[in-house]
Amino acid sequence: MKHTPKSPEPLDKLTGPTNFDQWNLRLYVAGKTTKSVAAFENLSKLCEEHLPGKYHIEVVDLLMHPQLAKGDQIVALPTLVRKLPEPIRRVIGDLSNVERTLVGLQLRPLQK
C-alpha cells in the first residue's frame, strides 16, 4: 500500500537534516482505524508544510504484512519511522501534536 503524494515545493527555512533532499518516511498502521487515518492525514499535512517535494511516505498496513513489524521494532501503532535521513527515528501516536512530531522527526531542535 504505497501512497506517493504530490507537490515538490522547496522550503529551506529549517535547520539540521532538513537540508536532506529525500526524506524517507514509513508509517505503520493496522487497518483503517480512526487513529491510522488521522495519523496519515496529520503526516501529509506536516510534510507538505515543512518538506515540500523532499519526502516520500510509505504506509505499511501490518494486518496485511505482519512480518514487517519485527524489522522496525514496531510495538505501538500508529508508528512513524524516519528511515532517511539517518539515524532512524520513531514517532508513535496519531501525530496530532504537531510540535512533538516535528521534534520527533528532528525538524525542530529539542526545547528550542
Next chain:
Amino acid sequence: MNKAKSGHKATPLALPKAGTGINGLDEITGGGLPRGRPTLICGSAGCGKTLLAIEFLVRGATEFDEPGVFMAFEETAEELAQNVRSLGFDLEQLAAENKLLLDYVHVERSEIEETGEYDLEGLFIRLGHAIDSIGAKRVVLDTIETLFGGLGDTAVLRAELRRLFRWLKDKGVTAIITGERGDGTLTRQGLEEYVSDCVIVLDHRVSEQYSTRRLRIVKYRGSLHGTNEYPFLIDENGISVLPITSVGLRQVVSSERISTGIPRLDTMLGGKGMYRGSSVLISGTAGTGKTSLAANIANASCLRSERCLYFAFEESESQLTRDMRSIGLDLAVWFKKDLLRLHATRPSAYGLEMHLATLHKLVTEFEPRMVIVDPITTFLGTSTSAETEAMLVRLLDFLKSLQITAILTSLVHSANTAEGSQAGISSLIDTWLLLRDIELGGERNRGLHILKSRGMAHSNQVREFLLTDHGVELKDVYIGPEGVLTGSMRLAQEAREQAARLDRQQEFDRRQRDVERKRLALEAQMGVLRAQFEAEEDELKRLLTGEQLAANTERESKVNMARSRQADELAQGPGTRPRPTRPQRARK
C-alpha cells in the same frame, strides 16, 4: 465421556494443564500450568524468571511437541541463546527446526517520540504473526513491563496489557509473563497478578551466607496447588523444584531383612539384621566409630552386589579407603567395580537444597539400594535446625519411597544428651544405634546399643564395640557387682574369673583325691581286720582239729586196748563220728 479420551480436555472435571517438564514443578501444580491461559512469574532480579520461562518453552518443544514463542524485551535473541547454552538448551537448533521463535522487542524511550493516541496493536500483530508462523502453543513475554519504561502513557499501557491477556486467552496459547517484583506488590504495575490465572513467585534469599532460591504458587485459578514455599535450584540440567515429595505416608515397606555385615549386630537386631528400605541412624560422640560402622554396612551391601551411594561430608574417597583398610575393609575394590560410589563435598559448599538435589540426582542416576549420609549433623552448621529437619524429612521420604536403605550418622556433642539432640529426627528413624564412650579405669572404650528398632525384637544389651584389623566386632561387656566393664578391665575381670575357676577346679580335684585316699585307707584297714579275723578263724580250726585228733587217738587207743583185752566190737571201724562214740563214752 467416550470422546474425552483424546486431546487435552481428557478429564472434563479438571482444568486442562500444560506440563512444564520442569522437575518437581508439575508435581506442585498438579500437572503443569493452566493450558491456554496466562501465568505470571514474578520475582526480584536474578531469581530465575527468564530461565524458568525458557525451560518451559524448551521442554514444551522437545517433550510435549508444543512449539513456543519467546518474546524478549530485555535481551536479544543471541544473548538469550548464549545464556542458556550452559544449561544444555540449544535455542538456535530449536529455532532452526521451527520449534521455537525468538523475537526481541526493543523499546527505547530516547528513540521514540509520542504524539497523540496510540495502542499496542503492533505488538499484538507481531506476536500473532510469530504464533501463527510456527503454530505455537506456548508463549513467553519476558518482561512485559519494560514497555512501561519505554512508553509514557501508563493508562494506555495498562488498558493494552489487560487486552493482551484477554487476547492471549482467545488465542488459546499457554503463556508465561514475567514481572519484576514491585514495592509491596507482586509486580511493579500491580496489574499482571490480577489478570493472570496462575501466579508463581520466585525468591532468592540469603540467610547466614547461604543463598536459597524458593518458589511459591500464589494463585492458581480453578486448581488445587501446593501453597508452601519450595526450594528450587538451577544447575546444568535446568531447574529442579523440590517438593516435600509425598505428603501422606503411603510408602510400601519391605519385610526383607539385610545384614549389617556384623554377625553379632544382626543377632542383636532380632537375629536377622535391619529391614530393607528402613532408615538407620548411627549416633555417637566423636571417635566412637560411626564411620567405621557405616563403612562396614556399606561393605556388606557391596558383598551382596548391591550398589551403595556414600555421601561423605568429612572425608574424601582416598582417605576413607585408607582409613577403612586399617580395620580390614577394602573399599577400593568396590569403588573399582562401581558398586560403591562416594560423593564427597563440604557441607558448606552450597545450601541445603542443593545438597538434597544433588542427592536426588545421584540416586536417580546410580540407582543404589543403600544410601549413606555421613554425617547429617554437619548440615546444622549451614542452616537452622528446622531447615535441616525439613530437608531430612524430604530425604528420608524420598529414599523410603524407593525402598532404599538409609544409613545416617550423627555426631553428638555431649554424651549426656545423646538421646535428645538428634536434630529432632528421631521420629523418622526406624533403627537407632547408639555408640557411646565408656570411660572406666583410665581408658575409653566403645559401647553399642540399640535405642530403638521398629518392627523387630531387638536386644537391650550394651555390647562392646571393637575395631579390629579384620573389621568391626561386638563383644559382651562384663556386667557384675562392679558395674559394666569394658576393655582391659573386662579382660582383667575375665582373667580373674579364669583364675578363680582354676582354683575351684583344683580344690575339687584335691578333695576328690582326698576321698580316694580315705577310701584306700579304709579298705586297707578292712584288709587288716579281715586278716586278723582269718587268723583267729584258722586258730580255731586248728584247735578243733587237734581236739578231734586227740579224741580219735584216744578212741583208737581204747579200741586197741579193748582189742588187746578181747572185748566186744564197739564200733564199725575207726569212724570219726563222735555220736556213735558218745553213748559208748557215756556208757563208759
